[in-house]
Amino acid sequence: MIRTRHYAIPLTILIALVLQIMPLPIQVDTYRPDWVLIVLSYWTMALPHRANVGVAFISGVATDILLGTALGVHCFALSLAVYILAANYQRLRNYSVWQQAIIIGLISALYHAVLFWLQHLLTGIPFQLNYLWPVVSSMVLWPWIFWILRKARRQLNIS
Amino acid sequence: MDTIFTRGPSLNIRLAMALVMSVVLIIADHKFDAFQSSRVYMNSLMSPLQYFANLPSVLLDVSSQRLTSREDLVEENQRLTNQVLLMSERLQRFEVLQSENDKLRKLLQAPVKKPAKKMVAELMAVDNSPFSQQIVINKGALEDVYLSQSVLDDKGIVGQVMEVGSTNSRVVLITDVTHAIPVRSARNDIRFIASGTGSIDELTLEHVPHSVDIEEGDLLVSSGLGHVFPEGYPVAIVNRVVRDESRPFASVTARPLARLDRLKYLLLLGSDEGQQGEVLPVEGETND
Numbered sequence: 001m002i003r004t005r006h007y008a009i010p011l012t013i014l015i016a017l018v019l020q021i022m023p024l025p026i027q028v029d030t031y032r033p034d035w036v037l038i039v040l041s042y043w044t045m046a047l048p049h050r051a052n053v054g055v056a057f058i059s060g061v062a063t064d065i066l067l068g069t070a071l072g073v074h075c076f077a078l079s080l081a082v083y084i085l086a087a088n089y090q091r092l093r094n095y096s097v098w099q100q101a102i103i104i105g106l107i108s109a110l111y112h113a114v115l116f117w118l119q120h121l122l123t124g125i126p127f128q129l130n131y132l133w134p135v136v137s138s139m140v141l142w143p144w145i146f147w148i149l150r151k152a153r154r155q156l157n158i159s
Numbered sequence: 160m161d162t163i164f165t166r167g168p169s170l171n172i173r174l175a176m177a178l179v180m181s182v183v184l185i186i187a188d189h190k191f192d193a194f195q196s197s198r199v200y201m202n203s204l205m206s207p208l209q210y211f212a213n214l215p216s217v218l219l220d221v222s223s224q225r226l227t228s229r230e231d232l233v234e235e236n237q238r239l240t241n242q243v244l245l246m247s248e249r250l251q252r253f254e255v256l257q258s259e260n261d262k263l264r265k266l267l268q269a270p271v272k273k274p275a276k277k278m279v280a281e282l283m284a285v286d287n288s289p290f291s292q293q294i295v296i297n298k299g300a301l302e303d304v305y306l307s308q309s310v311l312d313d314k315g316i317v318g319q320v321m322e323v324g325s326t327n328s329r330v331v332l333i334t335d336v337t338h339a340i341p342v343r344s345a346r347n348d349i350r351f352i353a354s355g356t357g358s359i360d361e362l363t364l365e366h367v368p369h370s371v372d373i374e375e376g377d378l379l380v381s382s383g384l385g386h387v388f389p390e391g392y393p394v395a396i397v398n399r400v401v402r403d404e405s406r407p408f409a410s411v412t413a414r415p416l417a418r419l420d421r422l423k424y425l426l427l428l429g430s431d432e433g434q435q436g437e438v439l440p441v442e443g444e445t446n447d
Contacts, residue, residue: 014208022212023284026359026420053173057180065201066208068293068322068329071194072184079177086170119290122189123337125357131290 005156009051012039012149013059021066030130033137034108036063037081041104041142042149044085045092047159056082070122077114081107097143105139199300202324209295209327213283275389276429278302280310282422283327292332292359294318296425299326304427307387311426315393315416316340316381320427332419333394334359340387342379342394347372350382353395356412359419362395364411369402371409379413389428 004011016035024032036059043051060075067074084107085092092103112131119125152158168176187193194201261271284295298304300323308320310330318338322329332355333340339354342364349371353362367373377397383390395413402409 018208018212021209021284023216026285029285052170053177057177060181061184062205062208065198065205068291070185071188072181075184076178076181079174079181083170083174083177116290118185122185123290125290125336 005158008152008156008158009043009047009055012043012152013055015039017059017062017066020063031133031137033141034111034134037078037108037111038104038138038142038145039149040078040082041085041107042146044082045089045100046150046153048086048089050158051082052086053079053083069119073115073118073122076118077111080114081111084110097146100146101139101142104142105135108135108138198322199324202322202329203326206324206327209284278304278427278429280304280425280427282425290357291337292335292355292357292419293321294330294332294422295327296330296427297327298427299324299328301325304328309388309392309428311392311428312417312422312424313426314418315395316388317417317419317422317425319387330425332359333415333417334362334419339365340394341382341384343382344373344397345378345380345393346374349373350384351379351411353379353413360414362413362415364397364413365408367409367411369404369409373397373400373409373411375400 013036016039019035020032040051040056040059043055056078057075060078061071063069063074063078064071092100095103109132112135116125116127116131120127264271278298280296280298282294283297296310304320304323306320306323310317310319316333318330318332318335320328321331331338333353334355334357336355336357339352341350342353343350351364351367351373354365356363364373375397378393379395379397381388381390381392381394393416395415397411398414399412400409401411
């Protein structure tokens with residue numbers, strides 16, 4: 001039991017990474033939510049002394065390697081997004097799940113904007129509006145992830 | 160209470176450190192290619208996750224294979240037998256032509272082309288970042304995959320190896336925005352550069368003057384210039400030529416022949432570079 005308690009946060013982040021790179025049909029792929037960002041957001045809001053910018057940075061390196069982007073792109077965006085959540089965690093905790101979903105949507109939009117800007121600087125890619133579909137799917141997914149992870153946190157008594 | 164403010168550096172300093180380190184990483188990786196050698200190890204470290212992510216599709220494949228009906232198998236067998244028959248007929252003609260070509264090349268004292276080493280690889284994962292078009296294949300440095308090796312499917316050129324891991328490697332597709340491939344028109348041998356546009360079914364030809372003879376339906380084959388892709392493999396078909404005289408160049412787009420959105424089995428082609436010694440055995444061709 002003690003082992004799972006200690007490894008719960010890295011384990012959920014690993015699962016999120018796997019979900020982030022899981023091959024999907026091209027029609028569904030556009031709507032893939034930002035698994036890593038959502039899971040990190042939950043842990044940052046729930047346990048800001050366990051998971052914050054440092055964990056986000058490390059997950060960012062892993063994401064960069066797995067997605068084959070220039071090293072540091074996802075680190076930058078994830079650190080920035082998680083910083084905003086960690087700086088306001090006391091206020092965000094008091095919001096209802098639905099309000100939190102909207103905040104997650106805004107954070108996810110910022111995350112994608114930063115990703116796009118960085119990659120635009122590096123390779124000059126053009127902007128397409130489907131880059132923003134994950135914002136919607138992340139918002140829809142948030143209540144469910146929140147519920148599952150809160151249940152896991154309470155059962156395993158992680159603090 | 161144990162909060163983030165009671166131990167370690169403050170949140171703002173952590174953010175500043177993370178952002179500075181990210182920028183350093185980006186510059187080191189993108190501008191100076193500092194991680195070229197260590198990428199192999201990083202990819203190998205992360206490859207268990209990739210295999211794990213690939214598990215559902217592997218399971219689906221296996222179960223669909225188990226559940227295939229007998230009629231389907233018979234039908235597929237029939238189709239493949241027909242295909243083998245047709246192919247072997249073409250191969251017979253091809254072998255005669257090949258030997259004739261070799262003789263002619265010897266007469267001209269040009270180097271005879273040796274068949275390149277081939278290897279079949281399977282698609283492992285498709286990169287889902289919308290900004291880049293890359294795939295991961297299940298062969299790596301252990302099977303002698305090397306950087307910028309050409310990758311084909313049954314219709315044409317797919318892309319080139321961009322990162323090698325120990326058991327898998329990453330392939331950049333010809334339609335990626337960062338990729339360009341030297342081609343020539345099969346009809347009249349005019350050379351072009353076909354660059355990716357970031358959308359999976361389009362390439363653009365750069366800097367094509369208005370006067371160049373190029374038409375819709377022209378087949379573009381790899382020209383072998385640049386020593387990355389071997390010569391003569393089909394790449395794309397021109398599908399739109401717009402000659403707007405108010406612009407400096409004609410805008411020409413082409414559709415890749417390889418079915419980049421439904422790749423499954425891929426062919427890795429060993430290029431001449433890898434076997435330099437065996438390619439130039441014909442003497443006396445150096446100063447001709």
